[in-house]
Amino acid sequence: MIEVRQLKKSFGPQRVLDGVDLRVEKGESVVIIGRSGGGKSILLKHLIGLLSPESGDVLIEGQSIAQMNERQLLKVRRMFGMLFQGAALFDSLTVSENVAFVLRRERKLTEAEIARRVDEALLMVDLAGTQNKKPAELSGGMRKRVGLARAIIYQPQIVLYDEPTTGLDPIVADSIDQLIVRVREQLAVTTVAVTHDMRSARRIAQRILMLHLGRIHFNGTPDEIFQSKDPLVYRFVNGISDPKEAHF
Amino acid sequence: MAPRLAEGALGSVAGPRHARWTKESAKFLGTDYNEMIGVTSDRVVGWLEGLGRIALLFVETVRSILSQRLDGRSLTQQLYFIGVKSQSVVLVTGAFTGMVLCAQTFFQFHKVKMDTATLAVVSVAMGSELGPVLTALMVAGRVGAAMAAELGTMRVTEQIDALRTLATHPVDYLVVPRVLASVSALPLLTAESIAVGILAAYTVGTTLLGIDHAYAWHNMLKYTQPQHILMGIIKAVVFAAVLALVSCFKGMNCREGAEGVGRATTEAVVYSSITILVSNFFLTLFLTRLLGA
Numbered sequence: 001m002i003e004v005r006q007l008k009k010s011f012g013p014q015r016v017l018d019g020v021d022l023r024v025e026k027g028e029s030v031v032i033i034g035r036s037g038g039g040k041s042i043l044l045k046h047l048i049g050l051l052s053p054e055s056g057d058v059l060i061e062g063q064s065i066a067q068m069n070e071r072q073l074l075k076v077r078r079m080f081g082m083l084f085q086g087a088a089l090f091d092s093l094t095v096s097e098n099v100a101f102v103l104r105r106e107r108k109l110t111e112a113e114i115a116r117r118v119d120e121a122l123l124m125v126d127l128a129g130t131q132n133k134k135p136a137e138l139s140g141g142m143r144k145r146v147g148l149a150r151a152i153i154y155q156p157q158i159v160l161y162d163e164p165t166t167g168l169d170p171i172v173a174d175s176i177d178q179l180i181v182r183v184r185e186q187l188a189v190t191t192v193a194v195t196h197d198m199r200s201a202r203r204i205a206q207r208i209l210m211l212h213l214g215r216i217h218f219n220g221t222p223d224e225i226f227q228s229k230d231p232l233v234y235r236f237v238n239g240i241s242d243p244k245e246a247h248f
Numbered sequence: 249m250a251p252r253l254a255e256g257a258l259g260s261v262a263g264p265r266h267a268r269w270t271k272e273s274a275k276f277l278g279t280d281y282n283e284m285i286g287v288t289s290d291r292v293v294g295w296l297e298g299l300g301r302i303a304l305l306f307v308e309t310v311r312s313i314l315s316q317r318l319d320g321r322s323l324t325q326q327l328y329f330i331g332v333k334s335q336s337v338v339l340v341t342g343a344f345t346g347m348v349l350c351a352q353t354f355f356q357f358h359k360v361k362m363d364t365a366t367l368a369v370v371s372v373a374m375g376s377e378l379g380p381v382l383t384a385l386m387v388a389g390r391v392g393a394a395m396a397a398e399l400g401t402m403r404v405t406e407q408i409d410a411l412r413t414l415a416t417h418p419v420d421y422l423v424v425p426r427v428l429a430s431v432s433a434l435p436l437l438t439a440e441s442i443a444v445g446i447l448a449a450y451t452v453g454t455t456l457l458g459i460d461h462a463y464a465w466h467n468m469l470k471y472t473q474p475q476h477i478l479m480g481i482i483k484a485v486v487f488a489a490v491l492a493l494v495s496c497f498k499g500m501n502c503r504e505g506a507e508g509v510g511r512a513t514t515e516a517v518v519y520s521s522i523t524i525l526v527s528n529f530f531l532t533l534f535l536t537r538l539l540g541a
Binding site for chain 2: 048050071075081084085088089107147151
């Protein structure tokens with residue numbers, strides 16, 4: 001469903017992605033882990049065409065999106081839903097207006113039908129009754145839930161999560177993980193998440209990829225990664241810093 | 249021969265100190281000079297690149313207006329924000345500009361016994377130059393800054409990326425309503441500013457300065473042509489497009505963080521204002537010839 005071939009991306013002199021190859025099958029749940037600032041979010045943004053690669057290719061359902069212009073990409077993005085790290089809710093709109101955004105833009109449904117779909121989406125993320133609140137009135141976890149409701153209301157085939165549990169307390173993070181699994185099972189969507197939260201990765205992943213120095217360093221199941229003897233993987237999974245390196 | 253002589257003469261007098269001086273001079277004229285040229289050329293290239301990207305934004309905006317369905321709600325909101333909420337600023341600016349122009353013109357004309365021509369000068373100047381330029385500058389300060397800050401904040405909080413993931417082109421949703429609202433509202437605000445400016449000038453001229461009502465009115469109508477007002481309205485349309493496009497561009501391309509948003513806001517106002525002032529000169533030359541004003 002998603003294929004990335006030899007993807008390279010630099011920002012100025014810094015090469016962030018240096019020949020990434022990966023493949024995600026339909027219905028699969030893949031988590032990309034790696035150090036902060038290692039290019040995980042950059043890789044995720046390439047999958048949906050928010051960034052264009054320097055070289056290499058990204059294929060969605062066999063269709064190359066690397067050379068598409070913004071208007072062509074809009075059609076491809078209809079297959080995607082994306083939850084951003086800070087939820088990226090539209091400040092000036094209420095919760096229900098945020099969630100209904102795509103449906104209102106498409107103008108295919110009546111207001112009553114849109115309201116029903118919004119209620120359903122909010123119920124799915126356990127936020128019924130918050131329709132008239134503004135994003136500023138919500139907590140971090142609630143904002144992520146609204147962001148997810150907005151991403152799934154038009155029933156996409158692929159949902160991307162950018163650091164879904166970052167900045168949340170462990171209880172809320174666990175509830176978000178459960179929600180991600182529930183969305184995957186109920187809507188049968190393909191899931192790609194990037195995180196450095198290993199507890200979260202273990203809960204939601206069927207397969208884990210580790211990005212290191214701009215390349216996929218490890219590719220395996222959660223059990224395989226947690227039992228790996230690879231020093232780099234072992235240190236990351238167990239949160240052990242290397243005294244010889246500077247970590248910031 | 250001249251350089252050799254000079255080197256020899258200076259060398260014999262200045263000794264080692266001269267040697268140091270020539271080395272520093274060479275450094276100034278060599279390395280630093282090259283660096284200066286490099287920085288300047290980078291700035292020129294950057295400026296031209298920015299100009300090109302604004303031109304591309306303009307093309308994309310026109311294409312969107314012609315091919316995409318307009319978001320009426322967003323347009324109405326922008327019309328209210330740009331048109332209705334700018335009223336007080338524009339009215340005060342227009343009125344006091346007309347009044348001071350009337351007073352100053354009267355003081356000078358009075359010396360040559362041309363008091364009754366004062367309001368003719370005011371109406372022509374307000375109609376074709378001061379009305380559109382000052383209105384556009386005031387709106388650029390109020391609306392342009394708000395546009396850049398809003399879109400800049402949307403960019404740094406990933407709201408613009410979120411729009412794109414929701415299959416919505418940012419130009420369709422953010423730029424088009426702002427450009428259309430500006431282009432619709434600014435000519436009306438300009439007409440309002442011109443009218444209020446002339447009215448205020450007429451009131452000041454005939455009541456405070458003692459200009460005769462009949463002559464002032466007669467001369468004003470005689471020397472003010474419809475082309476003068478038309479020129480002002482055409483300029484307002486151009487200025488509106490400039491300020492909306494520059495402000496949207498600056499906001500959508502701002503750098504990360506609060507500093508990035510702040511800089512984008514400042515640059516939006518400064519670049520819009522400069523572009524308005526520079527383009528006004530060329531528009532005056534072009535429109536005077538075109539309209540025969």
